[in-house]
Amino acid sequence: MFSNRRSDDVAAPRAGRPRSETARRAILDAAADLALAETCVPTIDAVAARAGVSRTTIYKWWPSSAAVLAEALLDRFHESIEFDDALPVRQALTGQVDALVRLLRQTPAGALLRQLLAAAASDERVARALLAQWMDPRRESAAHHVARGVAQGDLRADVDVELVVDALFAPVYHRLVWGHAPLDADLATRVCDLVWPGIAATEP
Amino acid sequence: MFSNRRSDDVAAPRAGRPRSETARRAILDAAADLALAETCVPTIDAVAARAGVSRTTIYKWWPSSAAVLAEALLDRFHESIEFDDALPVRQALTGQVDALVRLLRQTPAGALLRQLLAAAASDERVARALLAQWMDPRRESAAHHVARGVAQGDLRADVDVELVVDALFAPVYHRLVWGHAPLDADLATRVCDLVWPGIAATEP
Structure with missing residues (x-):
């Protein structure tokens, strides 16, 4: 897509x-x-x-x-943000967070991202490249599924899409960057379980 | 405290x-x-x-x-994690997130943290110092209020304290480190509003 x-x-x-x-x-x-x-x-x-x-x-x-x-x-890890619109929204979003966790656990991508972020702290061109080439496409993919959830009535109509994407993915990147807690295999599920009650549409 | x-x-x-x-x-x-x-x-x-x-x-x-x-x-910004136990838990936690947002908006602390994190990516001693001297005390303070909320029955008994602290603070650090979205003045309130339904004790 x-x-x-x-x-x-x-x-x-x-x-x-x-x-x-x-x-x-x-x-x-x-x-x-x-x-x-x-x-x-x-x-x-x-x-x-x-x-x-x-x-x-x-x-x-x-x-x-x-x-x-x-x-x-x-490019190499693009399949980690490709989730089909046929999937329920919660499953697509949890799957995308989980794909990120697995990428960081199982490949050198996490160590490389830390190095790129370190370079970005002192070089604005690197910061822009990292956003444009890594973060923006991943956020757009997640935002697409959040918007789909709102359109389908699964998520509250007044959700702040950008903030929801932060809430889902920030804990993963936070643990990568600071190293204060492990990237547990079930981290994606636990984050989504925690965030979901705050964004799910309440039953009419 | x-x-x-x-x-x-x-x-x-x-x-x-x-x-x-x-x-x-x-x-x-x-x-x-x-x-x-x-x-x-x-x-x-x-x-x-x-x-x-x-x-x-x-x-x-x-x-x-x-x-x-x-x-x-x-040391210089220690008051930003000092919230009294007399405050309602949600107010203490929102206040602590808000103090972090204000620190990053209004002082050079954010730029300095980005430089320290960049140094930490290639120097394990810096990474350990940053955790021990900056992050751990701040997380302990937040975890204290989360635990207080559980003890008082305001928060669910089964909350994952570490993950709740991540959920509250990670979006702020995430925006600082990646720069994909602004550290809005009302960010703390919005994050806490989003997270709260996932951690609040349900009425008996």
Whole structure:
């Protein structure tokens, strides 16, 4: 549903689309492979070498290696925000929170996100890339299901969609960033159980 | 109520307590003053010079300038977690979330926390100091009021205290760290309104 959105973030080249799509694909794969193998933000040179492209080609589309990596991670883990509208809203939202928890528990994505957030604290371009390439698409997907819940009468008509998305996902990111409590396997279910009474439509 | 706790985190010197207390006080004040004036983690040398102590004196008690700053910030803003047991539980918890929001809106504390978190991503000692000196005391204070609410029958007996504290405070830190949405002046009230139905005891 959101899979067409990402390529719109980058100006499409006027000609040679197939070849540049191949290059973009190779760059994203190289960045994700290198980062996940070594749990650190790869250099532009390393990504260029692995993808078989020039540094100039990468800088044509991304301002920094952190920006490449943010998009590469979203791309690599995109299925974690793909939940069908046929699912009940609560199941879709719990599933999306759970997919994030599993991503952070089972892959180096959590450690990489911490490094990208650390870079974002002192580099506004990284902060913007991280929002645009990682957080915004994930939030949009969750907000879509919250809005669907309101439209279907499952959720209160007056819910603050942005705040509901925060309430569902913030505890997971909070534990990742501060490390004060574990990312338990059942964390998503417990968070959704806690939040649900505050957003569910009351019976008429 | 928690004000006696902090000094226990550091081994009390066997003799000369008054003089070392004066030095500790001067170091914490120097670290907070420098950090808040310049919105960056001060160097050990700068803290030592301003406090009129040697580097050795600082390293006797803290492993790094980030650790000094974490404790200095907690110390400087300690009133933001001091809520009286005479207050109704919901008012005490909302007040504590609101005090955090105001701290992040109105002082450089938020920018400093982002820098400390960035340092923590690559330095486990900073991560531990930040938890011990900033987050743990704040969470303990909130957990105290949650437990009080359970004891008084205001909150469900089966609440997960740690998760409730996450649910109340994580959205605030989440917006600070990612910057995807503003730290609105009424954020604390909205978060507490959203969380409350999930934790309030149902009428018998």
